[in-house]
Amino acid sequence: MHRQTIAAQVIPDGDALQEFIDALRDYVPSMERNIAQLRSSPDNKELINSLFRTLHNVKGDAAMCRVDLAVAIVHPLETVLDRVRHGSLPFTDQLADVVLLTIDRLELAVASVSSGEELDGLALLPLVNGLERLALAGPANLDDSAAQLIEAVTGFRSASALSVRIVDLASPASARSTAQTDDDLFFFRTLADRLDARSPRFQGRTMRVLRLALETNQIAGYPIDPVQLEAAVCMHDVGMMFLAESTWLKAGALTRAEKAGLRAHPTYAAGLLARMPGWSEAAEMVAQHHEMPDGKGYPAALAAAGICPGAKLLSIIDAFDAIMLRHGEHGRNRSILRAIAEINACDKQFAPQWIECFNRVIRRSVEAR
Structure with a gap:
């Protein structure tokens, strides 16, 4: 049947x-x-x-x-x-x-x-x-x-059949009960949904970023706790809601004062996570997701060695989605090509080891379509 x-x-x-x-x-x-x-x-x-x-x-x-x-x-x-x-x-x-x-x-x-x-x-x-x-x-x-x-x-053997390393999930969040973790994640996703609803351009953005982040982490062999990663994705831009909408929804160029205010948004969301038991890893990812390997990121101007893996991954996917939104009028396939080209050209802005895994996810997505 x-x-x-x-x-x-x-x-x-x-x-x-x-x-x-x-x-x-x-x-x-x-x-x-x-x-x-x-x-x-x-x-x-x-x-x-x-x-x-x-x-x-x-x-x-x-x-x-x-x-x-x-x-x-x-x-x-x-x-x-x-x-x-x-x-x-x-x-x-x-x-x-x-x-x-x-x-x-x-x-x-x-x-x-x-x-x-x-x-x-x-x-x-x-x-x-x-x-x-x-x-x-x-x-x-x-x-x-x-x-x-x-x-x-x-057409391929599974990753498990090829003995790919599986992540050890013994993290503070996974040590808590499933019900507690699910309640927190539901709250994080609710906040993210409220943020996405502020502009028609952002509809579905959190779920797009989450899917790409989880798939890239999977291909890399799960070096990042997926639960912490999900929390970080949902919360990474929630700090924007503490800023004036005229700043973070502005279509034109920002003033120097507006840029300074915008650069504070990772610390707001990270501060919320850091005050909740079990989410310190997610807080670190959120706080650092605009840092760059060359030390020219914000808010702390960290160099590559000081940036956690989750933040390096989130930085790439966040930028990719932003580029897709910017070039959306060209159609999905052309936008993907432009976005992936921009990501790969920014060797000083993003961690090379994550770009390779991210490329594989995008390639698989394009082939599936």
Whole structure:
């Protein structure tokens, strides 16, 4: 039945589809965060249940909005995670890769349907077929089945199969309960949404930056705690709201006094994070995300060695999105080319080791489209 739905590719109602896409955009960061934490704590029942519930909500919203394609993709994965939840399958790194791949293909699929593009290049049938086989797999052959699925869909072995280093998430935030962390992150995202709402140009900006940051961190082998990184992305520009809107929404050149005021915004948001238990790493990223390796950044004019990895990454992605907004009138593909060219040309402004990983994320995004 689900394979027939994939093959038929029935186009749902446009408004209902957009409603589902908006809901999915809210669900994805939570699922990615759960997966990142489960890599470190695969037996954590609270995390497994949280991931299962979110995926179940995705399927429920898809059914309510009559996006049958999404239901067909999610249903077999939900069956797999239900087995994990009840202890008949382990949560492994290979399975984590499968969940991330499925989420990624789901987002690409509904975006393609929304824009009237073909779905042939997404290999959705091999994905669903592989998920259905995975739902029937035993613990002993789970990883082999997962690796085969990933290779069938992408043409490559998964990162876990190639023994890529996985991050150790033993940070102050991950040591707290999942509920406490989720409450804080919800608050951070609420503030970010309020900031994004101040201008039509910024709509969706936080989620765009977050997706690029998490994917670049993943490709690099998770040197940054994803939970701390998510908090930093959500909060990095919240300090702007303490400035006059006439300054940070100004279309023309800023005066010297306006520039001085604008340069204070990282310290405001970092100060908020630093006063909340468990978010010191995120506070450091926010405070430093406008510093530059050559020491010409702000607010502290730090040199490369004094800037934390998260701030170096956030600096690149923040600049990339700003360039995309500036050149948006040229169309998405031309804007991406211009933005990535500008980023790669600024060898003194950005950390080279992160530019390489970021380039791979952008290349993958362009190829997927």
